[in-house]
Amino acid sequence: MEQTLRITNVLADPTRFYIYQYIIKNHHDVTVQEIADSFDIHPNVARLHLSKLEDVNMLVSETRKTGKGGRPSRLYRLSDKVIQLHFPSRDYQLLAKIAIESMSKLGEQGIEALSHTGRTFGQELVNQQLAQNAITFEHLSFQGKVNLLNNVATAAGFSPNFQLNSEENEIVLRISNCPFSEIAVTNRQAIATMHAAFLNGIVQAVFDKVELVEIQDSISEYAFCTYKAIITK
Structure with a gap:
């Protein structure tokens, strides 16, 4: 039940929900900057939204070099874990x-x-x-x-x-x-x-x-x- 409450709380934010939908529809790993540009929000805000989604296992991330030099980028993608919510419990x-x-x-x-x-x-x-x-x-x-x-x-x-x-x-x-x-x-x-x-x-x-x-x-x-x-x- 605690995990269910965490998930519903995370998705209650409209911007966060639409970010998740964006990642589903675009079928590729995303960066903080891509989300910031796509939703016209500050990169720090985009990073917070992505981190919240990762905290409830809806996204996973990894650090990867881009091949363009500089610091490696953190890329986010959909988690393979299935999230299901049923009230009352169903299987x-x-x-x-x-x-x-x-x-x-x-x-x-x-x-x-x-x-x-x-x-x-x-x-x-x-x-x-x-x-x-x-x-x-x-x-x-x-x-x-x-x-x-x-x-x-x-x-x-x-x-x-x-x-x-x-x-x-x-x-x-x-x-x-x-x-x-x-x-x-x-x-x-x-x-x-x-x-x-x-x-x-x-x-x-x-x-x-x-x-x-x-x-x-x-x-x-x-x-x-x-x-x-x-x-x-």
Whole structure:
């Protein structure tokens, strides 16, 4: 409970909360000066905010040489530690682990069911986003569909980054946060299959003719996973 109170107290400051969101969205280590410039605050104030976030294990930092001479810089990045707040106490991670392990014990049928359900939930997430914004596919340009894809992936907690080619027939999706990574430690195949199906459901709900190809996955040695969506018009 004490740690919970510390976290809520740290995030109660609006500037500190938005600094944390900034670090999540930008997918790179930040310096005190970058935060000071981005939020128009004094470097000492920026350092205080970053230190407060580090104190509750939401950020970690290290001193690193920049290669430009002078003193090493302290760089801050997101902590790998998951922060969850529930009132009253709940343990959905344990529930997810029980469900995934139960499905895995069913063999190929269980994995196939996870894949099908993941795809369905991905499609439903797109439909929810459309309904919330009162828009239809008929009124969406290609860029509008990409924006929809970004909004859905963000809502799913993926911290996405998209790169489009000039012909508008390929999108590289870089996912910097896997919401299922803790469960994947002990259930890699099941989670990888479900994760890919979930993304497939999202992408295929947005674009009629598309193939999603995995380039690298975050469950291996990478800190992120990357997919390429090949769109056939």
